[in-house]
Amino acid sequence: MIKKTKLTIPMGVIILSVWLACFYPGNSSAASLPGALIRIPGNGKAIIVEKKSQMLYVYSEKKGIDSPIFQAPCSTGKNPGFKTRVGDKRTPEGVYFLKDEFEDRYLTPVYGKKAFPSDYPNFLDLRLGKQGSGIWIHGTDKILKPMDSNGCIVLENKNIIALSNYIHLDATPLIIVEQIDYASKNTLMRTRKKIDRFLEKWTKALAAQSYHTYLSFYDPSYLPNISWWEAWLINRDKAGAQPPEGVEILLENTGIYAQGGVIVVLCDMSLARNDGNKIYLGKRQFFIRQETTAPLIIGDFFQAKDKAFNSGEPPLLAASRMLFQDQSTHKLVVETVQQWMAAWSSKNMDKYARFYTNDFVCNGMGKTAWVKRKKRLARKYDYILVTGKNFKAFPTKDGYTVSFIQHYKSSGFATTGIKQLKLVRQAGEWKIFRENWKGK
Template sequence: MMFISSGAAASHDEAANSEQIPDMLIPLDSGNGAEYAIVVEKETQQLFLYANDGTVKEVLRMNCSTGKVTGAKAVAGDLKTPEGIYFFIKEHKDKDLGPIYGTRAFPTDYPNLLDHIAGRTGSEIWLHGTNKPLKVRDSSGCVTLENSDIDTIAKYITLNRTPIIIVKKLSYGPFDVKLEAKTSVLNIFSEWKDALENGTYHDYLKFYDPEYLPDISWWSEWNKIRKTIHTAPEPFSVELENILIIKYNGTYVVLADQVINFSGREIQAGIRKFYLTEDHFRIIGEEYQGMSQARRDKQDNPFMMACRNLGTKEDKHEIANMLDDWLKAWSSKDIQEYGNHYASDFQSQGMNLKAWLRHKGRLNKKYKYIRVSKEKLVVKKSKQRRVVSFVQKYESNAFKAVGIKQLILKREDGQWKIYRETWKKI
C-alpha cells in the first residue's frame, strides 16, 4: 500500500476530473485489504480519511481544529501545527487523559528526523478529542476532533503505520504521475537491497546524498555475517515489505517492514523509514519507526540484532535435537552414546570427561531405572559458544529431583558438544 502527498496548492474542484486524484494517494492493491491515510487541510480546518484497496476513495470527512497561530510549527510554544508527514506512535484512552483531550488521543512522532535537521523544536503533537465545543484554529498545536469523530476514526489507525499528513492546502494531480513516482522509488530500493546483500560499502553509500553520512558503524560486522551466510546452502535475502510512499514538499518518506528470509524463516528486522530527495531519489535521512529514544541513544540497530540471532535461532533446533539424543542415552544408560555428546576437554565438579563417565557408569549400576527430561529450553550465543539452560526433571527408583541445568556447548568435529555442565536444585 502506498500513499504520496504534496503540499502544493490547488482547489478541491480539480478532484472532479477523473484523471485527477489527491497528490498524497497512489492506488494500489496490497492484497491485505484496504489501508488508510489521514489528511489534515489546515486552510479549511478539515480532516479526511482515505481508503486505498486498488482504488482510492474518501471514507470520511470531518471538522477539526489546528493551532491558534497560522503557519507551520517552528519552535516550542509557538501555538502552530506542524506541516509534514507523521505517524501515530501511541494511543491513550480517556481514563489516562486529562479532560481537555476528550475520549482518546494519538500522539504522533513529531518532531521527526527532517524536523530535527531543520532545527524545528517542540513535542507532543497529538490527534485527540476535546471537552468543549470545537472551534477553528483553537488548539495549542495539536489536531483536535469532536469526541464522536475521534472515536470513529480510531478504528482506522494502526500505530507506526497509519500516516497523518498535515498540509496547508490539498492538491490534486494525474494518476500516471503517481505511478511513475512509485516505480522510480521501488527501483531505487530494489538496487539498495542488492547492494546491502551483495555490494561493497561504497556500493551501498551510492544511494545516499553526499551531504548525508548514515551510521555505517555496523557494516564491518554485517560483512562478516554476510560472508558466513553466503557459504550456507540455505537461501538468504533481505526484503522491504509493505512499502508505503508519501511525498511532501519535495521529499519522499518511505516506510517499510524490513524482513530477513533465511532457511525458510522470516525474521522481522525493524520498520525502516527513509527520506529521499525528489530530484535525484537519494536518501537524505533514515531511522527506525517506533524505536524508543532510549534505544536510539544506545544506537541499537534492529537489523543487526536480527542478524546476530540468525545463527542462534538456527542452532536452537539443532541443539534441541542433540539434547534429546543425549537425554535418551542418559535415560537408557547407554554410557557410550551418552559420552559421545561431550567435548574432549569437558570438565565438571573437578572431573574430566573420563572421570565423569566413570562416575555416571557407577550411578547407572546403582539405579534400576533413570528418566531425565527437559522443559523451557533457552539458547544464548556467547561468541563461538552457546549457553543452554532448561528445567531438568530427574527420576530414578531411589529419588526425584527438579533443577536448572546449564550447559556450555562448543563446536567439535562439526557438532555441538557439552563443554561445561552445572545443575542447581529448585
C-alpha cells in the same frame, strides 16, 4: 433523395463541454487522487488534515483513494503557517506517525475522550531547525471552532472515537497540509514504481554489495551510521558460505507518502536466509529526496525496533548472528527433535521426559502432568509411530524454534499437522521449552 442537414451546435454548449473536459476528463490521467498517498499498504489507512478547509480525511487503498472512507471537521492552530518554535500556536505540516493512545481516564477534559500523540518533530523538521513538541490528535469538551487550538488537531469527541478505529500506532500516517494537492493515477503509479525499484536496489546493495555501492544510495549531505558495516560483512560472508547460500533484506507492508519534494517511506524490515527463515527487525523509515536522475536517501532509521532488539546493538547485526550461526548447531537441534520422536515412538517414556525442561508448559499442563498423560497413552496403544518431514530450524533470542510436518499414528488414532517446538540450551543439552500443534 435524402436532403443533408447541417447540424449547428450552440456556442454555449461548446464552451460548457470544453470546461467539463478540463475538470472532468473521464480517464485514468485525471488529477483526482491525493498526491501525498503514493501507496497505503495492505489493509492500512492514512489520515490527511487540510488546514485550509479545517477538515480531516481518512483514506484506504483497499477501498480506493479517490474518496475518503471517513471525514470530519477539525480545528488546527490559531496562527496560520508552518510551526517553527515552541508556543507559536501553529500546526506543523508534513508526514508524521501516531505513537501512543490515551483514554479519557488519563486525560484532562480539554483533551476529550481520546488522544493520539504524533512524532513531531520528525527527521525533516529537526534538520530544518524546527522546535516544539506535543502535537496530538485529540477530542475536546468544548464546542469545536475553526483554527482554535494551540497547534494540535482537535475533533469532536464522537469523531475522535470514530477515528480511533482507523489508527494503527507506528503505522498510520498523519499527513498535514495547507491544501490537498491532487495527482493522476498514472503519476502516482510512476512514482510508486520508481521508489520500489530504488528500495529494491538498496536492499541488494546491503545484502551482497560493497560499502561504496551501499553509500551511493545516500545524499552527500547525509552520512548514515556505518560503524556496524565491518561486523555485518563478516556475518554476511559467513552466511554466504553456508547452504543455501546468500542473505536477503526484506521490506514489506511498504507505505509511501509525499511531503513536498521528499518521499517518506515506512515499512517492515526483516533479515532472511534463502531457505525462507527470517527474523523481523522492526519498522524502518526512509526520507528520500526525489531527483531528476535518481532518488537519494537523506535520512533513514528504525522508527520502532522489534522488542528482541532493544539492547542498543544494531538490529541487523544481532539478527545476523542469530540467523547465520554455525550450521552444526542447526543440525544438532534438528537431530535432538528426531531423537525425541524416536523415544516417543519406542514408548521409552523416561527418555522422552528427559527432552523437556522442568518449566515446560503446554495446554495448561506442566512437565509432570504432560509426561503422565503421554505415559497413559503409551500404555493404552499397542504401538505408536511418530515421524516428521520438512524440518525448518531458526534461532531466536534465547534458543531455537523448529517447525515441521508431524505424522502421528497409533493402534487407535492417526493425525497429521504442523508441529512447532521451542528449544533452549540447558546443562549443555537442547531441551523442549514450549510445544505447539496445528492439525491439518
